[in-house]
Amino acid sequence: MKQVFTAYNLSDAYLVKSLLDAEGIESVVRNESFLMEQATSDGLPGVWILDDSQYEKAASIASSYVEGGSQAEKEGASWRCAKCGEMLESQFTTCWQCGADRPEGK
């Protein structure tokens, strides 16, 4: 068992699990009970895979979710267009100014 994703809420955790399911990677969500017990407990919910040999694939799925998903929006991370230099809000995946795609890994 390896943890591939730490979520800040359960819906994030289950979304990542469903992405892994779609790729045929078996996973479980752990530390689900923290919401009901104590808000500041030691465990945020996480997604763990059952087969460690799939870790690399699972981790890349999880990180692409983080980049394209709710966490980036929560942090309000903006990005700069590589083509024209326009600053764009995190919810845009293409530059409204020149139409260039958001660069990978940002």
Ligand SMILES: [Zn+2]
């Ligand atoms: Zn641009």
